[in-house]
Amino acid sequence: MELRCATIVKRHAPMVAVCAGDRISVFFAAMQQSNLEHPSVTFWIHELTRAARRSNIGRQLAAAERSLRRLWRKDLAGQAFTTASVTVAPDPAVTEAVAEINATRIETPEAPAAPDVLPKPRRAAFTRQVFEFEGERYDFNLYVPPLPPIASTPEALTRVPLVVMLHGCKQDAPDFARGTTMNELAAKTPCLVLYPEQLVKANQMRCWNWFDSAHQGRHAGEPAMLAALTQQVIARYPVDPSRVYIAGLSAGGAMAAIVATHNPNLFAGVGVHSGLPPGAAHDVMSAFSAMRNGGRSRAPGDPAALKDVMPTIVFHGDADRTVHPDNGDQIVLAATAALTASGVRLKRSVIPQDMSAPTGELRHTLRTVYSAEDRRNYVEYWSVEAGPHAWSGGSAAGSFTDPHGPNASAAMLAFFLQHRR
Numbered sequence: 001m002e003l004r005c006a007t008i009v010k011r012h013a014p015m016v017a018v019c020a021g022d023r024i025s026v027f028f029a030a031m032q033q034s035n036l037e038h039p040s041v042t043f044w045i046h047e048l049t050r051a052a053r054r055s056n057i058g059r060q061l062a063a064a065e066r067s068l069r070r071l072w073r074k075d076l077a078g079q080a081f082t083t084a085s086v087t088v089a090p091d092p093a094v095t096e097a098v099a100e101i102n103a104t105r106i107e108t109p110e111a112p113a114a115p116d117v118l119p120k121p122r123r124a125a126f127t128r129q130v131f132e133f134e135g136e137r138y139d140f141n142l143y144v145p146p147l148p149p150i151a152s153t154p155e156a157l158t159r160v161p162l163v164v165m166l167h168g169c170k171q172d173a174p175d176f177a178r179g180t181t182m183n184e185l186a187a188k189t190p191c192l193v194l195y196p197e198q199l200v201k202a203n204q205m206r207c208w209n210w211f212d213s214a215h216q217g218r219h220a221g222e223p224a225m226l227a228a229l230t231q232q233v234i235a236r237y238p239v240d241p242s243r244v245y246i247a248g249l250s251a252g253g254a255m256a257a258i259v260a261t262h263n264p265n266l267f268a269g270v271g272v273h274s275g276l277p278p279g280a281a282h283d284v285m286s287a288f289s290a291m292r293n294g295g296r297s298r299a300p301g302d303p304a305a306l307k308d309v310m311p312t313i314v315f316h317g318d319a320d321r322t323v324h325p326d327n328g329d330q331i332v333l334a335a336t337a338a339l340t341a342s343g344v345r346l347k348r349s350v351i352p353q354d355m356s357a358p359t360g361e362l363r364h365t366l367r368t369v370y371s372a373e374d375r376r377n378y379v380e381y382w383s384v385e386a387g388p389h390a391w392s393g394g395s396a397a398g399s400f401t402d403p404h405g406p407n408a409s410a411a412m413l414a415f416f417l418q419h420r421r
Contacts, residue, residue, distance in 0.1 A: 122147045124187055126177070131196075131232065133225045139197045140229065141173040143183045144237065145190035161191040161243035163416065164230055164267075166252030168274075169207040171399055173197040176249070179391055179398020180409045189413065191243075194233055196226055210254035210276065211287035218262035222255060227263050245416040247271030247313075249391055249400065250323060254280070257331060264308035268421040271412040273315040274389050276327045277334055294326025297334040309342045310335065313380040313415040315408045317387020325383070332381045336370055339378055346370040346378065355406065365406050376418045382406060 124146045131138045148158050163186070167176035173195035177183055186193045198206045208215075208222055215221035226246075234241050246267050248256035253275020260270035261278050280295025281287035289295070312335035316328030339346055351367040363385060370379035384392050384405045392408040394401030 122149070126183060128174075131225075131229045133228055136199065136225075138199065138225065138229070139173065141177060141195040141197070142233065142237075143177070143186055143193040143195075145187045145192065147190065147238065159238045159240040161189065161245065161417065162194060162230070162233060162237075162239045163191055163413065164194045164196070164226070164244070164246040164256075166196060166208060166226075166246070166248030166256050167198070167206070168248070168250035168252050168400055169203075169205045171206060171249075171252075175398050176252075177398075179394045179401040180249075181395050182409045182413075185409055185413055189417070191413075192233070192237060192239060194230065196229055198222075207251040208248075208255035210251055210258060211281040211284060211290075213282045215255075216258055216279065216282075223259045223262055226255070226259050227266060230266060242420040243268055243417070244421070245269045245271070245412075245419075247273065247412055248275060249273045250275060250389065254278075260310050260312075261308075264310055265421070267310070268419045269311040269313070269416045271313045271315075271408075271416070272328070272331050273391060273408055274317065274320055274323050274328075275331070276323060277330045280327065280330070290327065291323050294324040294330065296330055309339055309344065309378070311376075311378050311415070311419045313382075313412050315382045315384065315392050315411070317384045317389065317392065317402065317405070319386045320389045322389035328381060328383070332368070332379055335379045339370070339372075344372050344378065346372060353406065361404075363404055363406075377415060380411070380415055382408070382411065 122144075125142075125144045127142055127144075129140055129142060131140055145160070147160070163182065165176060165180065165182055167173060171179075177193070177195055182193050198208055200206060202222075203209055210216070212221075215223060217223065218227075230244065230246075233239060234244065244267055246256045246260050247253070247270065250273070253272040254277075256270055257272050257275060258278045260267045276290055276295050277297040279297050280290040286295075312331065314328045314331050316323075316325045318325050336346060347370070349369045349371065351369060353365045353367055355363050355365070365385060366383045368381040368383070369377050371377045382392070384402075387405050388402055390400045390402040390405075391398075392402050392405030393410070394403060394408070396403050
């Protein structure tokens with residue numbers, strides 16, 4: 001088929017010039033009978049552009065692509081689509097207009113031929129980025145798993161879950177990623193994983209300030225920053241906003257509980273590993289007391305304070321000498337009280353689990369599950385026998401990990417994926 005140059009036609013809506021023959025007639029007809037973002041339109045733009053790259057109309061192709069960028073969002077311009085079909089019959093008026101346009105031929109230097117290649121899946125990436133919030137610059141790491149090629153429309157885009165992971169004291173984002181091995185699990189799921197990082201000037205030990213009343217509300221301090229960062233990632237990446245979760249270790253676990261409590265419209269589940277319940281402390285002295293003896297939620301069992309149901313999974317080692325295991329009990333108590341107050345009927349099951357450690361010793365774990373009539377687990381509590389203050393089942397490549405315990409990352413991810421907001 002001989003290819004000729006067609007220019008931009010303006011009839012009922014602006015149209016992009018592409019190249020030629022019978023296909024251009026079909027394209028214009030489809031344009032008249034659909035909106036600018038109809039899949040058939042973007043498909044034919046790609047088809048005719050690809051054909052043009054094998055012809056001698058390079059300058060006209062460039063002009064068409066510039067027009068595309070003006071008429072369509074940049075992320076749709078020039079993208080490839082694997083399947084589509086157009087069955088629209090061109091009307092005579094459009095065919096006549098196309099014939100008139102095609103009568104003018106502009107010769108251009110021959111462009112090199114490009115092979116027909118299907119769109120490739122996007123590769124996994126683990127990047128270091130910066131987030132600005134209220135005059136401060138927060139570093140964070142983001143893992144994006146291998147994803148399908150970019151879809152023809154935003155509606156057809158494959159959207160995946162997002163897990164926010166908050167590190168503990170004396171840790172940073174890359175260290176926490178190595179220790180939890182959450183990226184490896186996210187590649188298989190798939191899902192995105194966001195690792196915010198605390199500022200050294202905010203806390204010299206890089207602890208999240210869960211014990212400071214200035215960082216315990218929704219609209220200020222670290223909870224507000226973490227919610228804003230999460231929302232930015234949702235907006236910029238193919239995230240399913242109904243499947244966003246947050247988890248953390250120690251101070252990160254305590255902060256995850258605070259953030260989830262204040263943002264039930266953002267998070268669909270929370271995981272707390274070796275952490276404390278929201279409101280367990282209001283300053284440094286009360287923080288040490290709660291860590292040594294166990295703390296209580298500010299309003300445990302109060303339906304007014306716990307009206308929003310938040311699926312919760314807790315891990316705590318019964319040999320933890322940094323954060324008393326009673327804190328895990330209190331988190332579970334608050335979560336089950338909220339569910340009961342909301343009218344959810346829970347069934348409690350205790351599941352003992354034994355596993356052999358590399359040292360040959362038998363590690364015992366008591367898993368308590370609170371499930372509802374829809375067969376989903378709304379609360380899980382993993383009490384790890386002889387478990388220290390460390391991420392259970394983590395990798396020795398990171399700090400504060402217990403490689404001999406049950407895999408907390410896998411258990412949390414499996415728990416999260418049961419729930420949508």
